[in-house]
Amino acid sequence: MQKPIHTIARIISRRIADEGGKYFELLLEVSQAAPYLPGQYLNLVLDGQRRSFSIVNLPEDLPRIQLLVERLPGGLASRYLDETPLGSSVEIVYPFGRLVPQTENAEHHVLVGTGSGIASLRPIAEWLVRNTEHSIQLLWGLRYRQNLFWHDWLERLQSYRANVSVMVTLTQPDQEWSGLRGRVTDHVGALRLGEKTAVYLCGGKPMLDDMRQLLRAVGVPPARILTEQFHL
Numbered sequence: 725m726q727k728p729i730h731t732i733a734r735i736i737s738r739r740i741a742d743e744g745g746k747y748f749e750l751l752l753e754v755s756q757a758a759p760y761l762p763g764q765y766l767n768l769v770l771d772g773q774r775r776s777f778s779i780v781n782l783p784e785d786l787p788r789i790q791l792l793v794e795r796l797p798g799g800l801a802s803r804y805l806d807e808t809p810l811g812s813s814v815e816i817v818y819p820f821g822r823l824v825p826q827t828e829n830a831e832h833h834v835l836v837g838t839g840s841g842i843a844s845l846r847p848i849a850e851w852l853v854r855n856t857e858h859s860i861q862l863l864w865g866l867r868y869r870q871n872l873f874w875h876d877w878l879e880r881l882q883s884y885r886a887n888v889s890v891m892v893t894l895t896q897p898d899q900e901w902s903g904l905r906g907r908v909t910d911h912v913g914a915l916r917l918g919e920k921t922a923v924y925l926c927g928g929k930p931m932l933d934d935m936r937q938l939l940r941a942v943g944v945p946p947a948r949i950l951t952e953q954f955h956l
């Protein structure tokens with residue numbers, strides 16, 4: 725894996741991602757391009773503090789890096805990235821992370837995320853559809869329909885080929901929602917969990933703990949489960 729480098733990134737563009745305005749996308753241009761693996765992340769250095777954000781796009785887009793940021797009330801980095809003028813520069817260190825595509829002994833890939841956790845699952849899924857014929861199931865959980873984003877990408881992924889499927893579940897759906905309901909853990913039964921399955925989990929600690937427990941109960945070896953914990 726590439727050794728992390730310290731460099732500067734210029735903020736090129738910013739765009740609200742969802743109807744509810746909870747997430748925004750940011751496009752950066754880095755001064756020094758470091759090859760990274762799909763699913764890896766960068767650390768933003770701000771006032772001497774570090775905050776992690778997954779790199780949404782694939783390495784071939786370098787020196788452009790796309791981020792997906794959740795607006796957190798009182799969040800040091802999310803507020804800075806939201807408000808700092810376009811053209812500003814930020815200090816970053818990258819790449820980091822072990823949540824990357826696992827192709828050895830795997831033919832089926834199950835990706836489960838909640839909220840902004842989709843940011844590290846998207847590049848993994850995108851890389852897998854482009855570079856393998858493996859089957860993929862993406863399960864993404866959110867609270868409200870208004871917070872759903874990347875509709876076009878989800879549709880594109882789903883239509884890539886017959887063995888790629890996307891499931892979105894909402895814990896607090898409105899009447900317009902006709903899709904899955906409940907937490908991601910409610911839909912474990914829909915996942916194909918065989919010997920050649922690689923599982924990728926990304927989100928908050930409670931979801932990761934619950935998923936690990938459920939997967940263990942159905943016999944998925946811990947070594948087949950890769951996780952990235954975004955927050956407590």
Ligand SMILES: Cc1cc2nc3c(=O)[nH]c(=O)nc-3n(C[C@H](O)[C@H](O)[C@H](O)COP(=O)(O)OP(=O)(O)OC[C@H]3O[C@@H](n4cnc5c(N)ncnc54)[C@H](O)[C@@H]3O)c2cc1C
Pocket residue numbers: 765775776777778779791792793794795796797798799800801802803821840843844952953954955
């Ligand atoms: C490897 C890794 C990759 C990550 N990738 C992304 C990403 O791509 N996009 C993204 O938006 N986040 C991502 N995160 C999560 C992000 O790093 C944290 O949410 C971070 O705290 C945000 O920094 P901040 O300065 O905006 O908020 P902080 O100043 O750190 O936190 C502000 C307040 O929000 C609370 N808080 C922190 N995170 C959350 C949360 N997720 N939900 C609810 N409350 C929270 C804190 O306890 C605090 O009270 C990632 C985390 C890790 C470890």
